[in-house]
Each structure stands twice: as structure tokens, then as C-alpha cells.
Amino acid sequence: MNRYGSLTARTAREAAEWSTGRVIRANLRAVVGRAYPRVIGLTREPSWVFFEILLPFLAVSAFVFVYRALEAPEEFIGFVVLGGAMTAFWLNVVWMMAAQFYWEKDQGNLELYFTAPMHLMSILAGMAIGGLVMTSSRALAVIGIGSVLYGVTYQIEQPLLLALVFLLTMIPLYGMGMLFASLFLLWGREAFHLAQLLQEPIYFLGGVNFPLGALRSFGPLIGVVMSTLPLGVGLDAMRQLAFRDMTGVLPVGVEMAILVAMGIVFIIGARLALGYLEHLARKEGRLTLRWQ
Amino acid sequence: MAVTDRAAPVRGLTLADAWRSFRTAIGLGWAIESNWSDPFLFAIYTVAKPLAAALILVVMVQVITQGQATEFLQFMIVGSALWNVVFGVMGGLVQSILEDRERYRMMKYVVVTPSSLFPFLLGRSLARVIVSFVAVALTLLIGVVFLGVELRPNLLYLVPATLIGVLGVIAIGVFMAGWCLQLRQEAWSYPEAIAGALYLVSGAIFPIDILPSVVHPLAYASPTTWWLEASRRGLLGHGSPGSIGQLSDGQVMLFLVISVAIAVPIALSLFAWFMHRARESGLLDMTTGS
Numbered sequence: 394m395n396r397y398g399s400l401t402a403r404t405a406r407e408a409a410e411w412s413t414g415r416v417i418r419a420n421l422r423a424v425v426g427r428a429y430p431r432v433i434g435l436t437r438e439p440s441w442v443f444f445e446i447l448l449p450f451l452a453v454s455a456f457v458f459v460y461r462a463l464e465a466p467e468e469f470i471g472f473v474v475l476g477g478a479m480t481a482f483w484l485n486v487v488w489m490m491a492a493q494f495y496w497e498k499d500q501g502n503l504e505l506y507f508t509a510p511m512h513l514m515s516i517l518a519g520m521a522i523g524g525l526v527m528t529s530s531r532a533l534a535v536i537g538i539g540s541v542l543y544g545v546t547y548q549i550e551q552p553l554l555l556a557l558v559f560l561l562t563m564i565p566l567y568g569m570g571m572l573f574a575s576l577f578l579l580w581g582r583e584a585f586h587l588a589q590l591l592q593e594p595i596y597f598l599g600g601v602n603f604p605l606g607a608l609r610s611f612g613p614l615i616g617v618v619m620s621t622l623p624l625g626v627g628l629d630a631m632r633q634l635a636f637r638d639m640t641g642v643l644p645v646g647v648e649m650a651i652l653v654a655m656g657i658v659f660i661i662g663a664r665l666a667l668g669y670l671e672h673l674a675r676k677e678g679r680l681t682l683r684w685q
Numbered sequence: 686m687a688v689t690d691r692a693a694p695v696r697g698l699t700l701a702d703a704w705r706s707f708r709t710a711i712g713l714g715w716a717i718e719s720n721w722s723d724p725f726l727f728a729i730y731t732v733a734k735p736l737a738a739a740l741i742l743v744v745m746v747q748v749i750t751q752g753q754a755t756e757f758l759q760f761m762i763v764g765s766a767l768w769n770v771v772f773g774v775m776g777g778l779v780q781s782i783l784e785d786r787e788r789y790r791m792m793k794y795v796v797v798t799p800s801s802l803f804p805f806l807l808g809r810s811l812a813r814v815i816v817s818f819v820a821v822a823l824t825l826l827i828g829v830v831f832l833g834v835e836l837r838p839n840l841l842y843l844v845p846a847t848l849i850g851v852l853g854v855i856a857i858g859v860f861m862a863g864w865c866l867q868l869r870q871e872a873w874s875y876p877e878a879i880a881g882a883l884y885l886v887s888g889a890i891f892p893i894d895i896l897p898s899v900v901h902p903l904a905y906a907s908p909t910t911w912w913l914e915a916s917r918r919g920l921l922g923h924g925s926p927g928s929i930g931q932l933s934d935g936q937v938m939l940f941l942v943i944s945v946a947i948a949v950p951i952a953l954s955l956f957a958w959f960m961h962r963a964r965e966s967g968l969l970d971m972t973t974g975s
Binding site (some may be wrong): 465 | 727874885
């Protein structure tokens with residue numbers, strides 16, 4: 394290998410002209426590299442596991458006791474446990490996807506991302522894959538502990554379909570996180586407040602602690618949720634597949650189609666927002682300023 | 686002449702010094718808390734979170750009872766509204782001390798000034814506490830206007846209950862602030878975890894009787910339990926459903942006073958000890974990267 398890092402290039406210009414294969418390999422390495430700290434963090438930082446299981450579990454427990462106080466049917470306990478597990482993914486999307494570029498800017502990493510020879514979508518994809526793996530362990534723990542402790546029984550007749558719906562939910566959910574990552578960065582200092590704003594209000598709109606159909610009493614709100622919020626649509630479909638007596642807002646098939654459409658829209662939106670962000674980064678240079 | 690003889694005598698911290706620190710810290714805390722954001726947007730952020738939290742509970746009750754459990758709804762709305770103060774106080778005190786140490790790296794400079802850290806810390810966290818009281822008022826307002834919550838305030842009971850109760854919550858927050866200064870990792874998560882645990886045992890949104898009996902001693906020992914119960918009586922004119930609701934107003938106030946009278950000196954002593962340990966171990970300028 395010569396001083397240009399190449400076996401064949403004789404000039405810097407030749408070395409800079411990458412083949413398609415090399416571009417793909419570099420981007421795949423970026424995906425793996427960005428996912429790595431999140432996956433390896435599972436074992437390196439056990440205190441994270443404690444808090445990320447404990448906090449959703451405390452919230453789940455509070456809502457379980459509310460239903461117990463109201464003498465609600467037992468399946469509502471299951472709704473809450475499943476909703477609590479899904480909040481782990483939502484929190485991951487908000488704090489470790491949407492707000493991540495803002496933290497990266499504060500730490501000085503963002504400018505390195507812009508100058509590195511890979512696409513920013515690869516960084517976002519790495520963050521999403523790593524976050525998905527990391528959060529899955531937390532969500533499974535919440536479901537496991539919650540189900541055993543509160544005696545939840547599931548009536549899953551189509552486990553593969555349930556797994557497919559879960560995956561279809563994760564794609565738009567993390568796609569939304571990718572889109573928000575760019576937007577949060579553009580909105581600067583509001584990022585922290587926005588992340589806060591995307592918690593309880595989204596738990597309410599997404600029907601995390603009650604069947605989504607209950608939002609029908611709020612008029613057109615249910616339509617807004619079904620067309621914009623993958624957490625709500627996915628959770629409604631998963632509850633229909635996990636609990637026999639659950640009546641969803643729409644049939645599972647229709648909700649799956651909505652999730653597919655959302656996935657496409659959010660990922661294309663993220664790509665466009667990133668392009669605009671990169672344009673701003675080069676034109677104005679303010680995206681490398683801390684605390685702005 | 687000995688070197689030490691040349692030093693001018695240092696006077697102790699006066700009340701005026703403490704007041705000046707407190708006042709300055711309030712302005713600083715407000716600027717940081719609002720993050721120099723647009724006031725309109727900041728108002729939306731401030732209001733949306735507690736309202737959504739209350740709406741979740743409202744929908745849960747409506748789904749199960751079809752609007753029949755008005756008394757339970759009132760119990761929940763008041764508990765949910767007041768809990769904003771616990772989050773505000775605990776989050777405010779802990780985040781202030783951690784932000785000043787980790788993010789702005791000002792803690793050591795504040796500590797070496799002639800002023801005391803304590804009034805600074807209280808002032809620095811006051812912005813979040815004020816915001817939390819706004820959230821309480823708004824949640825109650827929504828409850829009254831849209832959800833049929835009937836407030837029958839008894840100010841003679843409510844005002845002392847609030848003052849004593851908030852003192853108890855501040856005591857827990859001060860203890861937490863000192864404790865989090867000792868931690869290497871994840872200190873940021875502790876206020877949420879402790880407030881979440883207290884939320885569960887204090888009867889904020891469901892009667893304590895629903896909890897497993899092993900948790901009952903914890904519930905009865907917490908000042909937040911008695912503060913919530915006393916505030917409900919002061920606001921609604923009646924107590925909670927369940928056994929705690931059978932106690933007289935005087936008994937509830939007595940338990941509130943006793944629990945706060947125990948919590949405050951313990952919290953202050955522990956905070957002083959935590960600060961001493963932080964100075965000795967060099968924790969005041971430690972950054973954990975968390």
C-alpha cells in the first residue's frame with residue numbers, strides 16, 4: 394500500500410476516486426462502527442441496564458396499580474406492560490437518535506462526521522441498529538418482569554406476524570428518529586425541550602397506557618395519530634395480535650400498510666433533511682459551534 | 686512575622702450575602718432553565734408535559750368507568766398535578782448541582798467564594814420549582830373546567846400543608862443533590878428513579894392500600910404521602926379513598942409535621958457530610974462524562 398492508502402493509485406486525485414464497492418464498504422464500516430458502542434455498552438455499563446429497566450418498570454407499575462384500583466379487566470394490565478416496553482424504544486429514539494446529533498455537536502464529533510468519507514445516513518443507520526439491539530434487551534426485561542410480577546397472559550396465535558409487525562413498527566420509528574436528528578440540530582437550543590415534549594404527550598397520543606381506540610372521543614385526533622405516529626399504530630396492531638379480545642382502531646393488515654408507508658416517508662424525509670443540514674454546515678459553518 | 690498574620694480576618698457568611706447569592710442564582714437558574722428559548726415555545730413545553738400526563742390518567746379512568754368514578758378522577762388529578770412539584774424540586778436541585786459540576790464546570794468556583802453553596806443551590810433550582818407550580822395550577826384548572834373536578838379549598842389547612850410539605854420535598858431534594866455529587870455514573874438518572882419510586886409508594890395516583898403490604902411502611906414514612914393527603918383535603922375538602930382517608934384532618938397534619946421534622950435535619954446533616962466528603966475526595970470538579 395502506498396502513501397495514498399492504495400495499491401494502484403499513483404496520485405492523490407486517483408486515490409480520491411473510489412469505486413462503488415469501496416464506497417459501500419466504507420459506509421458499511423461506518424454503520425458497524427456507530428452501532429458498536431451501543432451494542433458493546435450493554436456489557437460495559439451495567440448501570441445503564443439497571444436504570445433503563447427500572448425507570449420504565451416504575452412507570453408501568455404505577456399504571457398497573459391504577460388499573461387494579463379501578464378493578465379493570467386483566468388484559469388492561471397486559472396493555473400497560475406492552476406499552477411500557479414500547480416506551481423504551483421511544484425513549485431511545487428521542488434521546489439517542491433525535492437528540493444525538495445535538496450532543497455530538499456539543500462534544501465536537503459532528504464536524505468529524507461531516508468531513509469523514511461516508512454518508513451521514515450510515516451514521517444514523519448505525520445509531521438506529523445499535524439502539525435497537527440495546528433497547529430490545531431492556532424492552533424484553535420489562536415485558537418479562539412485568540408479565541411475571543403482574544401475571545399477564547398473552548394469547549398469541551400468530552407469533553411470526555407479531556414479529557413482523559414489530560419490525561415494521563421499528564422501521565418508521567427509527568426513521569422518525571433519523572428525521573428528528575436533523576431537525577433537532579437545526580432547532581439548536583430547543584433540542585432539550587423538544588425531547589421533553591416528545592415524552593408524555595406522545596405516550597398520551599400513542600395510547601401507551603390505554604387502548605388507542607379510546608382517543609376516538611377526542612374527535613379527529615385519532616386520524617392524526619394513525620397517519621403520523623408509528624408508535625401508536627404499531628402498538629395497536631401488536632395488541633390485537635397479543636390479546637384475543639382486543640379490538641383495534643383498524644384491522645392489522647391496514648395498520649401494517651400504514652407502517653410501511655410511514656417507513657418510506659420518514660426515511661426519505663430523513664435523507665432530505667440531512668442533505669439540507671449538510672448544505673448549511675458547509676455554507677454557514679455554524680453547526681460546529683457548541684451550545685448553539 | 687508569621688505569614689498567617691498578614692491575612693485579613695475573614696468574616697462569616699451574613700444573611701445579606703446569602704440573600705445576594707440566592708437572588709443572583711435565581712436569575713442564572715431561570716436563564717439556564719428556559720435555555721434562552723422563545724418564551725411562547727417555552728410556555729408550550731412547560732404546559733404540554735404535565736397536561737398530557739394528567740390526560741393519560743383521565744382516559745384510563747374513562748375507559749374503565751365510562752365517566753362514573755368522579756371521586757377517583759378528582760383524587761388522581763390532584764395527585765398528578767401536585768407531583769409536578771416533587772419532580773420540579775428534586776430534578777431542579779440535582780440537575781443544578783450536576784450541571785454546574787459537569788457541564789458548566791462552575792461548582793468549584795461557587796464553593797470557593799465567600800458565599801455558601803446552599804443559598805446558591807436553592808436559588809439556582811428555584812426556576813424549575815416555579816415552573817412546576819405553574820404546571821400544578823394549569824393541571825388543576827383543566828381539571829376544574831373540563832373534567833368536573835370540584836375544588837373546595839380550605840386555605841387554613843392548605844397553606845400550612847403546602848409550606849410544610851414543600852419543605853419536606855426540598856429536604857429530599859437537598860439530600861439527593863448531595864448524594865448525586867458522590868456518584869461516578871448515572872447521577873442524572875437518580876432523581877427520576879427516586880421520584881418514580883416515591884410516585885409509586887406515595888399514593889399519588891392510586892390509593893396506598895393497592896400496594897403490596899410490604900411497601901406500606903415505606904409509604905407511611907414518606908413525607909410526600911402525608912403532603913399529598915393533606916393537600917387533597919385542603920383542595921377537595923375530603924381525603925383519599927382507602928384507609929388513609931379514614932384519618933382525621935388533624936392526624937394527617939400531625940403525621941405531615943412529624944415526617945417533615947424528621948426528614949429536614951437528616952437531609953441537612955447528610956448534605957453537609959456529603960459536601961465535606963466531596964471536598965476531601967476532590968469530587969467538586971470531577972467530570973464523569975455522563
